[in-house]
Amino acid sequence: MSVKASLDTANRPDEWTIEQGWLLTNCQFLIRVFKDEEAIASVGDPKKLFKRERVGWKGYVEWEEFPEKKASAHKLLASQSFPDCPDFMFGPIPGTNPVLPGDDFVAWHEAIGGELTPVPEDSWRTVLLEKHPDMLHLLKFPYNGEPPKRLVTSKSITPNPLHFVRNHGGIPIIDKDKWDLSLDGLVQTPKRFSLNDLMDDSRFPRIEKTVTMQCSGTRRIEQIGLYGGQGDEVPQAPWAEGAIGTARYVGISLKKVIKECGGLINSAKHLELYGAETYVKDLEVGNYVVSVPWSKVKANEVLLVWEMNGEPLPKIHGYPLRVIVLGYIGARSVKWLYRIKAIKDTSRAPVQSREYLYFNQQVGKYNLRPTDGIQIQEMPVSSAIMSPWTKQAVIHVGKIRCKGWAYSGGGRWPERVELSADGGFTWYEVPAENMSKKGRWTWRTWELDLPCEVEGWIEIVCRCWDNSLNTQPLNIRAAWNWGLHVTSSAHRIKVYSINKSREITRKRLDKYDQMGVPLAPLTRYEAMPVQSSDEYEVFWNTHDPRDVED
Ligand SMILES: Nc1nc2c(c(=O)[nH]1)N[C@H]1C(S)=C(S)[C@@H](COP(=O)(O)O)O[C@H]1N2
Numbered sequence: 001m002s003v004k005a006s007l008d009t010a011n012r013p014d015e016w017t018i019e020q021g022w023l024l025t026n027c028q029f030l031i032r033v034f035k036d037e038e039a040i041a042s043v044g045d046p047k048k049l050f051k052r053e054r055v056g057w058k059g060y061v062e063w064e065e066f067p068e069k070k071a072s073a074h075k076l077l078a079s080q081s082f083p084d085c086p087d088f089m090f091g092p093i094p095g096t097n098p099v100l101p102g103d104d105f106v107a108w109h110e111a112i113g114g115e116l117t118p119v120p121e122d123s124w125r126t127v128l129l130e131k132h133p134d135m136l137h138l139l140k141f142p143y144n145g146e147p148p149k150r151l152v153t154s155k156s157i158t159p160n161p162l163h164f165v166r167n168h169g170g171i172p173i174i175d176k177d178k179w180d181l182s183l184d185g186l187v188q189t190p191k192r193f194s195l196n197d198l199m200d201d202s203r204f205p206r207i208e209k210t211v212t213m214q215c216s217g218t219r220r221i222e223q224i225g226l227y228g229g230q231g232d233e234v235p236q237a238p239w240a241e242g243a244i245g246t247a248r249y250v251g252i253s254l255k256k257v258i259k260e261c262g263g264l265i266n267s268a269k270h271l272e273l274y275g276a277e278t279y280v281k282d283l284e285v286g287n288y289v290v291s292v293p294w295s296k297v298k299a300n301e302v303l304l305v306w307e308m309n310g311e312p313l314p315k316i317h318g319y320p321l322r323v324i325v326l327g328y329i330g331a332r333s334v335k336w337l338y339r340i341k342a343i344k345d346t347s348r349a350p351v352q353s354r355e356y357l358y359f360n361q362q363v364g365k366y367n368l369r370p371t372d373g374i375q376i377q378e379m380p381v382s383s384a385i386m387s388p389w390t391k392q393a394v395i396h397v398g399k400i401r402c403k404g405w406a407y408s409g410g411g412r413w414p415e416r417v418e419l420s421a422d423g424g425f426t427w428y429e430v431p432a433e434n435m436s437k438k439g440r441w442t443w444r445t446w447e448l449d450l451p452c453e454v455e456g457w458i459e460i461v462c463r464c465w466d467n468s469l470n471t472q473p474l475n476i477r478a479a480w481n482w483g484l485h486v487t488s489s490a491h492r493i494k495v496y497s498i499n500k501s502r503e504i505t506r507k508r509l510d511k512y513d514q515m516g517v518p519l520a521p522l523t524r525y526e527a528m529p530v531q532s533s534d535e536y537e538v539f540w541n542t543h544d545p546r547d548v549e550d
């Protein structure tokens with residue numbers, strides 16, 4: 001074989017850009033485009049099949065009570081193809097806001113039709129009405145959004161317009177006077193309660209509590225950045241550090257409502273909680289359903305709330321009534337609650353049984369069985385640095401001002417927060433007076449002037465110890481999982497330290513300032529030497545030369 005032939009390769013001409021990660025992987029999937037008009041027509045008229053169920057309940061369709069209706073909707077969805085959700089795990093995450101559109105979910109709502117037709121538009125309108133204009137919209141529909149970094153911890157109680165939002169479907173628009181809550185299943189006496197019934201504090205003592213809610217997807221972007229995982233955009237929305245928020249809620253304990261129904265029938269061990277909107281999972285349609293154990297309810301740790309930070313619950317956060325499960329992941333705190341059913345086992349509904357699972361590292365795309373995952377309930381201790389930001393150039397005089405949050409699930413609280421400016425070798429503790437107040441169910445926001453001598457790139461790391469002395473894994477990989485949940489590793493950011501306590505640096509910055517030269521971007525080349533030729537000569541006149549002589 002000639003040398004030339006042996007050097008021939010079969011590589012692609014764009015190999016180099018692929019290897020450097022400079023080419024968006026332009027995968028061409030073979031999507032079978034089809035629409036079986038006959039099957040679709042055989043389902044019947046969606047306007048009749050999926051019509052408004054109840055006066056004053058816009059965007060609500062009852063699925064769980066009507067298996068035949070579920071089957072019709074499934075047939076509609078299975079008889080045609082839909083746009084695939086964009087791959088945001090392997091290629092760069094789009095720089096748009098909203099980041100991802102959720103076209104598949106919109107198309108499913110359109111395909112089902114009836115009451116669901118206007119839901120995507122109504123939901124977006126509600127986002128624009130109720131949320132802060134600076135929200136980072138991760139997913140337009142179902143709406144998922146978080147506050148921008150600078151606003152996540154600007155207050156220890158999150159203002160309602162800035163509280164993150166995590167939806168699996170549209171936002172139902174429910175009239176509180178037409179609303180009621182049904183309690184059934186394994187209770188002595190099934191009952192229905194109006195909002196006024198529940199607000200009657202002679203029957204149900206009122207509870208007011210400050211509670212932090214964290215989505216188990218918080219900081220998922222770090223896991224995605226390391227390796228792509230499950231890419232369904234709704235379950236796996238690419239959250240940063242803002243999928244956590246704290247509010248003061250007013251409501252009652254679910255335990256008392258169950259007592260009003262004469263208590264549970266013996267075999268009941270769980271309470272299934274129903275949210276009014278429509279969620280599509282694997283082309284199967286249902287309402288949003290999860291469950292909590294009776295032991296949690298018995299401990300008065302499951303609340304039904306109607307007020308958030310002194311206002312009626314915003315529509316987007318579950319108006320007129322939602323659940324708040326103290327110390328559990330957000331997924332259990334069902335919004336637009338309309339039914340509670342006492343049951344024997346954990347709910348079999350998809351959000352409880354097939355999502356929010358924590359897998360080990362032998363489980364991947366091709367061998368994933370839901371029974372191999374741990375159903376996530378309490379979050380472990382975690383923390384995040386909200387200021388400064390990754391790749392930020394930070395000007396300081398020997399100490400970098402850092403801010404962030406720390407949280408632990410299950411009724412534990414941050415007891416100590418520590419930061420390191422050298423990648424996790426030396427740690428400095430946040431002084432107690434720089435942390436927000438302790439609370440059994442709340443995060444603590446914190447601030448620290450972190451000593452930093454270095455000029456140049458550094459890695460700032462943050463970790464928390466909770467009151468049980470649990471702490472965080474030191475790197476993402478240690479807890480990486482295909483489902484991309486529970487990113488609780490110590491939070492690491494890379495920043496460029498500009499230490500103005502150095503005279504040279506200070507003078508340099510002053511000079512830039514006088515000349516009106518902007519500092520950003522850091523990497524821009526400036527043809528302005530730090531040292532003059534004269535200074536260079538002076539140095540060598542007073543120092544030994546580069547090479548010594550005999
Ligand atoms: N009905 C309903 N309740 C729901 C959800 C949902 O999609 N539908 N999302 C859950 C999840 S995963 C989280 S993290 C929290 C988010 O609550 P928030 O949107 O009020 O911040 O609501 C939970 N309750």
Ligand SMILES: [Mo]
Nearest residue numbers: 215216330331
């Ligand atoms: Mo969540």
